[in-house]
Amino acid sequence: MKTMKFKGIAIALFLMASIAANAQLTGREIVKRAYNLPSGDDQTSQLTMTLINKSGQTRVRKIQQYTKDFGTVEKSIMFFMSPADVKNTSFMNWSYDDENKEDDQWIYLPALKKVKRISSDSKSDYFMGSDFTYDDLGDRKLDADVHKLLREETVNGIACYVVESVSKDEDYMYSKTITWIRKDNFVGMKKEFYDEDGELLKTLSIKEVKKISGYWIITHSVMQNVQNNHKTIIKLSNISINTGVPASKFTERMMMRGI
Numbered sequence: 001m002k003t004m005k006f007k008g009i010a011i012a013l014f015l016m017a018s019i020a021a022n023a024q025l026t027g028r029e030i031v032k033r034a035y036n037l038p039s040g041d042d043q044t045s046q047l048t049m050t051l052i053n054k055s056g057q058t059r060v061r062k063i064q065q066y067t068k069d070f071g072t073v074e075k076s077i078m079f080f081m082s083p084a085d086v087k088n089t090s091f092m093n094w095s096y097d098d099e100n101k102e103d104d105q106w107i108y109l110p111a112l113k114k115v116k117r118i119s120s121d122s123k124s125d126y127f128m129g130s131d132f133t134y135d136d137l138g139d140r141k142l143d144a145d146v147h148k149l150l151r152e153e154t155v156n157g158i159a160c161y162v163v164e165s166v167s168k169d170e171d172y173m174y175s176k177t178i179t180w181i182r183k184d185n186f187v188g189m190k191k192e193f194y195d196e197d198g199e200l201l202k203t204l205s206i207k208e209v210k211k212i213s214g215y216w217i218i219t220h221s222v223m224q225n226v227q228n229n230h231k232t233i234i235k236l237s238n239i240s241i242n243t244g245v246p247a248s249k250f251t252e253r254m255m256m257r258g259i
Contacts, residue, residue, distance in 0.1 A: 027147035027163045031179070033186040035142055040215050042068040042245040046238045047078070051129055054229035059129070061086060064259055065236075068245045072097045074139065075250040079259050086128065090255040095139030103138035108255040115252045124173040131202055131223040131232040135173065144168060150178070155190060159183045174201070187216050200226055213241040 025033075047063040061083065067076040073096050080089040088110040095103050105118035123135040145165035152161055160180040167174065175198050180190040187209055195201040208220035217239060224231035248254065 025149070025161070027149040027161075027165075028142070030149060030161045030163055030181055030186070031145075031147045031165065032142055034179075034181050034188055037186060038215060039067075039217070040069075040213065040241040042066070042242060043217075044238075044240045044243060044245060045236045048233075048235045048237070049128075049130060050233040050235075052231050052233070059083075061128070066245050066249050068247065068250065070247070077250050077255065080128075081259075088258055089128070090258065091127070091137075092250060092252075092255055093138055094250075099141050099143055105134055105138065106252060106255060108252075113256075115255055131225045131230060133173065136223075145177075152183070153180075155180050158189065160189055185216055187218070195227075202226060210239075212239050215241060217241075 043066070045065050047065050049061040049063060051059040051061070062081040064079045064081055065076065067074065073094055075092070075094050077092045078090060080086045088108075090108045092106045093103055094105075102120065105123075106115050107118060108115045118134050123138070124133050126132065127134055127137060145167050148164045148166075150162045150164050152159065154160065160182055163179050163181060164176055165179065166176045173196070175194045175196055177194065178192045179188055181188050187206070189206050191204040192200060193202045193204070202223060202225040205222045205224070206218055206220075207222060208218070210217055210219050217236070219236045219239070221234045222231055223234075
């Protein structure tokens with residue numbers, strides 16, 4: 001009984017220390033923890049992308065997705081399976097740990113039968129008619145922005161940090177973003193994107209997060225453009241982690257070949 005009581009005291013002290021440490025976190029430290037959440041060595045999933053316009057009309061796209069961590073670079077690739085007008089389109093992204101190296105991105109359009117590299121000037125373009133830009137699909141570098149802890153508040157009964165991030169690049173497409181990050185596991189719950197005039201442009205809402213094979217995975221999210229009333233719903237299913245996705249999956253040749 002004494003041992004049990006001692007363990008209880010030790011755990012309580014640990015939790016108090018953790019709470020105290022979290023209370024002292026800066027905006028940058030909070031975002032860093034969110035960025036560095038472990039996600040496994042590789043991941044395979046099926047993705048359903050639903051586009052809804054202001055009239056309520058919908059378009060549904062089915063995608064097969066693979067991601068692999070190579071240590072200094074994380075590579076991901078998407079293959080569009082349906083409908084017919086986008087079938088066999090593929091998109092690949094390489095995100096580097098090097099703070100000075102931008103993401104590399106490519107898209108393959110079957111009608112052109114050619115892999116096109118996404119230039120820096122095109123990163124603000126919207127991806128396949130969705131509400132995500134090419135930049136949104138990449139890995140934003142931690143120190144590309146100045147992060148400021150604005151406040152703490154509760155979202156759907158969950159305690160969150162609210163952090164403002166302002167780009168160091170004055171020409172960046174967003175004047176700022178504001179992110180709600182859970183205090184317990186540092187998973188993002190919500191993010192607001194503001195346009196160059198400082199007006200709210202769109203909101204990313206995380207609707208569902210699941211712990212799969214020990215990793216927190218966002219399985220349902222909604223990006224809504226509040227200026228044109230268009231939104232994109234993303235749902236992940238059939239998620240597998242650490243199955244040994246081959247390195248050969250992430251090449252331009254594979255983009256053209258497909259699954």
